[in-house]
Amino acid sequence: MDIQSINWRPKLGDRTNFGIGFVGCGGIVQYGHIPAYKKAGFHMVAAYDLKREAAEAVRDLTGGSATVHDSLDALLADPAVEIVDIAVMPWVQHEIVQKVAAAGKHMLCQKPLSLNFDQAVDIVNMAHQAGVKQAVNHQMRWDSGIAAARQMIEQGAIGTPTDAQIQVSSATPWHMWPWLASAPRLEVQYHSIHYIDSMRFLFGMPEWLTSRHAKYAGQGDVKAETKSITIMDYADGLQAMVAVNHYNMHGETHAVFRFYGTEGAIEGTIGLMYNYPSGRPDTLVYRQQGRDPIELPLDEMWIPDAFVGPMAGLMSAIETDGVPPTDSADNLNTLRLVEAAYLSASENRSVALAGFLEG
Structure with a gap:
């Protein structure tokens, strides 16, 4: 395409x-x-x-x-x-x-x-x-990389989606939000909620959700989880993963999305997370086996442009x-996924979404 x-x-x-x-x-x-x-x-x-x-x-x-x-x-x-x-x-x-x-x-x-x-x-x-x-x-649905990926997926660029990943590893400047230090829920409630919502925007509601949460040994007064891995399993075999670490104190920032399918792959970076909050524009590359990769030029980033x-x-x-x-009525489904993530982490189990928090 x-x-x-x-x-x-x-x-x-x-x-x-x-x-x-x-x-x-x-x-x-x-x-x-x-x-x-x-x-x-x-x-x-x-x-x-x-x-x-x-x-x-x-x-x-x-x-x-x-x-x-x-x-x-x-x-x-x-x-x-x-x-x-x-x-x-x-x-x-x-x-x-x-x-x-x-x-x-x-x-x-x-x-x-x-x-x-x-x-x-x-x-x-x-x-x-x-x-x-x-x-x-x-x-984040209008972040340039995510918005472009949505259109490409809808137009069949990757065929049937088989695997989706959003992975972020960065040194988050918690001093920008001092009130978060005492929050009983942190990473998923306030940060990964964006990525979880984006996955739902791209692929719909999963059947199952599994989430694991952890803390960094040196996070001091920050009370709640600052690392999380959330996996969403779909009826058709698609598996979506969100993995975030806010205490990458020594390595390079890593903020990527990967959406794979039977016919191709979309790979890119979430530019905002590089030297946050200054950031840089997103990147996106389309790949198909046996063909040269194609880059889609992007000149905007999540904050402020997506607002x-x-x-x-x-x-x-x-x-x-x-x-x-x-x-907002549809957004309740994103909140269902967030609640399922905390239930999964607290009970060390996968959560079935069918009927979960449905009125």
Whole structure:
């Protein structure tokens, strides 16, 4: 196939001037959301944070287009705000969603949707009952390498998928997120959730999941797992593996994806993880036995560029009265996989997904 024809960039709808109001204005909004939204030409109109200086920083980064509000209620009362972009800690997201839904505003929620599965279901139900669109910010689906691989797989480039791997070994700068040190769940809940969601995006739900978690001997005050290996087995024989180590203190950073099939292979790198957070663009190579490898040039990376995708998808869903690509109801399946990973690790067994946490 002609992989040079692959258009992996996020697709924008006809209308992209929905007013976006930020709730939570921390680092990820400042170096992820805002640069991506500026690039896409999105309309950022409001900001609120418990720390007013954070909201003021967002206002400045938007070039002054975002009005700083003194309360969540004030932001929700602003008629210019049509979409609320929530970027808060997961344990406070429920109460914020409750107010956003009551105000009749569409919303893009932070991941994980909740640390409690039943509460996540309630978050989904609140949006449904309010008749508003609700998406989850699983932006890795629009990371250039993953987005291109999805199109190639759909077009038959590798034939029937037989094996999938995402492997990351890096020295993670935990000082960027000091609150994570005391988290009872860490690596899978906050990091590998991206890779697990990407596997589900590419290949659907597995039948079985097996996960093993470990700690690094020198991780100090960091309480929970910082290394994990998760294997997902599919009915057709496909096996998908996510293996992550956050304490590669001496070797070279290694952040790769490999998707193999009966007719070919897709191999690439997750550029963001090299010298994080500066990073570099992803790479992708297509291979077939007996043929020269073909490289697909990529010029974007996960943060900030992929952040266009979830918001663009939500806007299109509002415009067409459709379903966002990262619809919160569908996102419950990603949370099911995360919960299965922790159950598997705690009980030293594989978990069958059929019927697991299904209502």
